[in-house]
Amino acid sequence: MRITVFGATGNVGSRVVAEALARGHEVTAVVRDPAKPHGLPATAALTVGDAGDPEDVTRISAGQDVVITATRPAPGREHELSVATKGLLAGVAGTGVRLLAVGGAGSLTVPGAGGTTLVETPDFPAEIRSIALACSEQLDLYRAAGEDVDWTYLSPAALLEPGVRTGRFRLGRDELLVDAAGDSAISMEDLAVALLDEVEQPAHRRSRFTAAY
Numbered sequence: 001m002r003i004t005v006f007g008a009t010g011n012v013g014s015r016v017v018a019e020a021l022a023r024g025h026e027v028t029a030v031v032r033d034p035a036k037p038h039g040l041p042a043t044a045a046l047t048v049g050d051a052g053d054p055e056d057v058t059r060i061s062a063g064q065d066v067v068i069t070a071t072r073p074a075p076g077r078e079h080e081l082s083v084a085t086k087g088l089l090a091g092v093a094g095t096g097v098r099l100l101a102v103g104g105a106g107s108l109t110v111p112g113a114g115g116t117t118l119v120e121t122p123d124f125p126a127e128i129r130s131i132a133l134a135c136s137e138q139l140d141l142y143r144a145a146g147e148d149v150d151w152t153y154l155s156p157a158a159l160l161e162p163g164v165r166t167g168r169f170r171l172g173r174d175e176l177l178v179d180a181a182g183d184s185a186i187s188m189e190d191l192a193v194a195l196l197d198e199v200e201q202p203a204h205r206r207s208r209f210t211a212a213y
């Protein structure tokens with residue numbers, strides 16, 4: 001398949017690019033600044049664009065099967081996530097190109113907590129509250145998108161870090177997945193596996209899903 005990745009130079013995006021290439025897909029990596037070292041594999045095509053610009057999104061996604069976005073604004077600029085989200089949604093609307101977004105875990109409900117979301121819990125870390133709230137707004141924008149957008153939103157586990165690719169994890173929908181010890185985690189490599197599985201075998205069209213050990 002032809003897959004374009006926004007946020008390709010990031011922690012998650014670079015692993016998505018690697019997983020997609022390993023599966024034999026034709027990958028286009030979007031960078032904002034071509035002069036900045038990107039460290040992407042030579043087998044990925046590079047193109048320049050900004051997720052917040054609907055014209056860039058339409059131009060770059062033309063002829064693609066799927067657009068994946070794993071963008072994250074710099075700390076203090078969390079409001080830019082909604083600009084990027086609106087640009088992506090407007091840019092693919094009506095084109096038939098599928099849009100898959102890596103978002104946040106904060107909007108997942110906590111098991112047994114009567115509908116309370118993770119970001120609403122008293123122990124939620126203050127330093128990631130702004131990005132978590134921005135990601136909740138991001139999910140709201142996806143859910144409000146018109147019927148002409150074929151979207152899927154992937155919320156990671158609470159702890160998402162570089163690690164190893166095991167290919168073994170569980171999938172859920174709107175509730176945080178926790179293991180027997182009460183932990184919620186997944187490696188970025190396995191999150192990329194979950195995302196590429198969804199690309200190849202769509203099971204969560206116009207909805208959110210989550211992946212965790």
Ligand SMILES: NC(=O)c1ccc[n+]([C@@H]2O[C@H](COP(=O)([O-])OP(=O)(O)OC[C@H]3O[C@@H](n4cnc5c(N)ncnc54)[C@H](OP(=O)(O)O)[C@@H]3O)[C@@H](O)[C@H]2O)c1
Nearest residue numbers: 007009010011012032050051070071072102104105158160
């Ligand atoms: N447990 C969790 O819920 C959890 C934990 C970690 C991450 N996440 C989520 O995972 C996603 C990716 O995070 P990350 O840690 O991989 O981020 P990251 O390493 O900071 O990378 C962010 C990427 O986004 C790009 N970018 C930002 N704004 C853009 C725009 N308007 N247009 C195009 N590209 C843009 C950056 O490009 P430049 O190089 O041009 O700046 C960079 O490639 C985010 O949605 C984040 O919230 C969730």
